[in-house]
Amino acid sequence: MPDPTRTKSAALYRMVTPEHICPFGLKSLDLLERQGFEIEDHQLKSRAETDAFMAREGVDTTPQTFVGGNRVGGYDDLRRYFHEPVADPVATGYQPVIAVFATALAMALAANWAASGTLATLRAPEWFVAFSMCILAILKLRDLETFSNMFLGYDLLAQRYVRYAYIYPFGEVIAGVLMIAGGPLKWIAIPIAFVIGSIGAVSVFKAVYVDRRELKCACVGGDSKVPLGFISLTENLMMVAMALWMAIR
Structure with missing residues (x-):
């Protein structure tokens, strides 16, 4: 050469x-x-x-x-x-999830700074979770059909009631938006986030840690290369924790 x-x-x-x-x-x-x-x-x-x-x-x-x-x-x-790396079209990776969470964190800190003039308030982590939910929902809603196909591979409720695969992203974005708004609207967001987060966490845990299945996660849409596992479980547990936190507050 x-x-x-x-x-x-x-x-x-x-x-x-x-x-x-x-x-x-x-x-x-x-x-x-x-x-x-x-x-x-x-x-x-x-x-x-x-x-x-x-x-x-x-x-x-x-x-x-x-x-x-x-x-x-x-x-x-x-x-x-030139000895430059070449992307593997079938390789799994966490880049989409990292991009979502990094952007959501930046947005949350910026919003908190604009609202209170400081970064260190309890509102910042609340906004981080809510913004993350909204961004993830957008990625699902951009192609609802492919999302539902992948989601049906592991979600327990969707496998029993297929229409839930189409409802889930709307519930996620509604809960996220209402969490950002706060006030009395949080009492609509709390049960939605708790229910879909709990079902999602149980479904992922069963598929990955009980059944030992190797699947792709639909968290960033139906064309995802993110492996189903810890990150997927974290997304759902974040919703559950946020719902509980807002209820306690």
Whole structure:
């Protein structure tokens, strides 16, 4: 393999048409620029031109990068060429959940600062839980059908009453919004959060720790790669704890 520190020119063939600008072509261009390459940027401006290029080179996709006259390949191949990590499309991970909770925490601290001029009040953790519930509900509601498909794989009540799989995200967002509002509305939010959180916690515990099943969690939607387990249990226990806390207060 050519040494990329010595070879500083590359030819990139990527699709750029009025209907479609290939995102992987742009990513390949950016990666080459960041590696200090001089780039011959060949833009394939029609479907026919793209098909002719692929037939000529014997490849099935674009973009294609050539370094020193040798074909490196597509965007993932280019990342491997530079020893950059390549995402595994089937790998599980917690990135979506981390993003949700980090954003919810930032929002809660910002709201608390705006309301009281300080970060250290009991309202901040309350808002954190409520904002988290709302964000998670949005992710479920953006594709309710795929969420319900995944949710039915482990939720005990949904398996008995299928319509509950469609109701759950609405209950979560309603409870979250009413918790943010506080006041007398919390007495609507408390039973909703307690019920759906309790059922969810029992369902996750049974599926993961009793039945030992390896499933994906529907907490961030039906296309989730988050494994069902501790994080899923935590989401439900947060709702239960929040409901109890608000009832006690």
